[in-house]
Amino acid sequence: MSTQTFDYAIVGAGAAGMHLALKMIEDDHFQEKKILIIEKDKKEDNDRTWSFWEPEETRWDKLAENKWKKAFFTSKEGRLVSLDLKEYTYKTVRSSKFYAYCKDLIANAKNVTWIEEDVNQIKGSDIYTNQGMYHANHIFDSRIDPEFIEKEKEYASLSQHFLGWFIETPTPVFDDSSITMMDYQLQWKDHTSFTYILPFSPTYALVEFTLFNNEMLSHDEYEEKLKTYLSEQLNIEEYKIVEVEKGVIPMSNYPFTKHHEPALSKIGTAGSWVRPSSGYSFKNGDRYSSQVIENIKKGKSPHNGIAKNRFRFYDSIFLTVLKEENNLGAMIFETLYTKHDITSVFRFLDEQSSIIEDLRIILSLNIPAFRKALLKVLQFGKHVSS
Numbered sequence: 001m002s003t004q005t006f007d008y009a010i011v012g013a014g015a016a017g018m019h020l021a022l023k024m025i026e027d028d029h030f031q032e033k034k035i036l037i038i039e040k041d042k043k044e045d046n047d048r049t050w051s052f053w054e055p056e057e058t059r060w061d062k063l064a065e066n067k068w069k070k071a072f073f074t075s076k077e078g079r080l081v082s083l084d085l086k087e088y089t090y091k092t093v094r095s096s097k098f099y100a101y102c103k104d105l106i107a108n109a110k111n112v113t114w115i116e117e118d119v120n121q122i123k124g125s126d127i128y129t130n131q132g133m134y135h136a137n138h139i140f141d142s143r144i145d146p147e148f149i150e151k152e153k154e155y156a157s158l159s160q161h162f163l164g165w166f167i168e169t170p171t172p173v174f175d176d177s178s179i180t181m182m183d184y185q186l187q188w189k190d191h192t193s194f195t196y197i198l199p200f201s202p203t204y205a206l207v208e209f210t211l212f213n214n215e216m217l218s219h220d221e222y223e224e225k226l227k228t229y230l231s232e233q234l235n236i237e238e239y240k241i242v243e244v245e246k247g248v249i250p251m252s253n254y255p256f257t258k259h260h261e262p263a264l265s266k267i268g269t270a271g272s273w274v275r276p277s278s279g280y281s282f283k284n285g286d287r288y289s290s291q292v293i294e295n296i297k298k299g300k301s302p303h304n305g306i307a308k309n310r311f312r313f314y315d316s317i318f319l320t321v322l323k324e325e326n327n328l329g330a331m332i333f334e335t336l337y338t339k340h341d342i343t344s345v346f347r348f349l350d351e352q353s354s355i356i357e358d359l360r361i362i363l364s365l366n367i368p369a370f371r372k373a374l375l376k377v378l379q380f381g382k383h384v385s386s
Contacts, residue, residue, distance in 0.1 A: 004113075005135045006036040009127060011119050012142030013039035015050065015095075016268030018102040019285040020140055023293045025109040034111055036134055038127065040118040043103065046096035049164075049206065049245060050282035051198065053088045053346050063101055064091045066200045070178035073337045076330045078185055081338045088346055090179055092198055092206075093282070119143065125263045138302060140292075142268040145259045148252070156319035157214070157252035158326075160279040163222035164196075164208030164245040172202030173236055181337065184330040186229050188217065192322060192329025195229050204242075207234075212251065213326050222246075249279040253316040257307060265292070265303040272307040277315040278349055287350075311351045313377070314362065320373035328369055339364050 008024065010017045021037055024030040054060075061067065068090045071083040106112050117129035122141060127134045180197035187193050192212040199205040209225040211217070230236045249269075256272040267273060273288050274281040292302045322329055336345060340361060347353040348361055362370075 003126075003133050003135050004036075005034075006113070007033040007137050009036040009038065009134060009136035009139045010142075010267075011038050011122070011127065011139060012268065013037055013041075013043055013099075013102075013114075014142055014268060015098070015282055016271070016273055016285040016289070017140070017142050018098065019289040020267060020292060021106055021112070022102055023289045025106060025112060027293055027297075029293075029297050031111065035109075035113070036136060037106070037112060037114045038117055038119055038129060038134070039114070040116060042116065043099040044096065046094050046243075048095045048247060049092055049198075050095065050098070051090065051092045052280060052283045053085070053090050054283070055087045055089075057089075060091060060093055063093045063097045065094055065097075066176065066198070067091045068177065068179050071181045071342075072178060072183075073181050073334065074183040074185055075334050075338075076184045076187065083181065083337060083342050086341075086343050088343060122264065124261075137263065139264045140267045140302070141264055142266070142270050144250075144270045145256070145266070147259075148250070148254050148256070152250075152252060152254060155252050155254045156316055156323050157250065157254060158212055158319060158322055159214055159216070160210065160212055160249040160251050161216055162196075162208050162210040162245075162247060163219070163226065164206050165226055165241045166204070166206050166243040166245070167230075167236075167239040168242055169203045169236060169239045173234065174199035174202050174205045176201050176205075182333055183229075183233065184334070185233055186225060187330070188221075188225065189215075190327045191215070192326050192333075193225075194330070194333075195225075195233070206245070208245065212322060212329055214323075216248075219246075249274065249281075251276045251279060251319060253312065253319055257303065260301075260303050262301075265301075267292075271303065272312070275311070275315065275349060275351070277318045280349065283350065308351050310355075310358070314358070316377045317370060317373045320376055321369045324373070325369050328367075331367075332365060335364055336361065 010021055024035055069085050071085060073081045073083060117131045119127060119129050121128045125135055176199040182194040184194045186195055188211060194210055196208045196210055197205055209222055256266060256270055259266050273284045288306050295302050295304045344357055
C-alpha cells in the first residue's frame, strides 16, 4: 500500500477545520502546498446553529439566517433589561449553509484533497484511517484526546447542554428585531439554566433551554421545560415544531493544549479554541485560524499563542465557582450583562479586552465564591478538583 504525502492535513471538517481550510486556500503562501482534509461525514446536514457578534460586516453576513441589533436579558425575578448592542450585530449561521459554502470554495482549490474516511490513529506524521494511510508534514487534529474523558472530573469541568425547538406559530408572536440573550425565569432545580430565543420572523423562532452544569436531563425533561416556557412566559399554546437542535459542549479548564506535538496541532474544542466560560466557538475558529496562518508564515509553531493564558485563568475561576456553587449562575450573568456596557462584555468574551477592562468586570463579581475560587486556582493551579 503506497502512502500519499501532503504538506498539511486537517482531520475533521467542523467549524474549526473549515475555517482553517478556507484561510489556507485563500492565502498565496499555501498555493503550492498539498492539503488533505479528512472528514468521516458528508457535512450536508444542519447539525448545529452558530451564533456570534461582530462589529462590522463580514463574509458571514450573506450566510446569516438573521441579524439583530437589540437583545434582552431577563433575571430570575423577571426584571427585563434591554441591551443596546451599539456597533455590534448579533448573527446566526446554520451549519448546513456554512458547510455548503466552504465545500464549494474548497472544491475549486486544485491543491486540496478531500476524503470521507474515519481516522483511527495518528502516529507522528502518519494518519491511519479505516481505508488507508497518509503522511503530512503537519497535522491539524480536531479530535478530543481520550485523556479528557478519563480525567475530566479532576478539573473544573461542566457541560453546556441544551434542547432547542425551531417553531412556527399561526399568528405573529415574536419581535424579530431583538433576541433574548438569557431568560432565567425558568430554572431547573436552581441550577444555572436559562432560555434563549432567536426570532427569525414574527412567526418563526428558535427557543432553546440551556444548562451549565454536570447533570444531563432526560429528553422529556428538556421538552417539559420548553413547553412550560412557551406556555407560561410567552403565552404560546399553538405552534408546530419544525426542527430540533440538541447538543452538549464541554466547558472545562482541562489543558487541551498539552496534546500539541511538533508535527501536530489540536484545533477546535480539542485545541482550546472554544471559550470554556461561554461555549461560543464560531468566531474563535475564524480568528484562531488566521493566527495559525500567520504563525506558519513567520516560521513559528502553528499553535503558538493560541488561547491566551490570562483568559484561561479567568475561565478557571469562573468554572470553579459554577462547579461548586452552580446556583450562582443567574446572579453572575445578570451582573455581567446588566452592570457593564455590552461592548465591553463582548470584547471580554472575545479575548480582545485590555487588563483594565478585565479588572472592571472581574471586580464587579467580587463575591465570596469568586474569592474562594481564586484562592483555590492560585493554590492548585488549573488542575482543580472538588
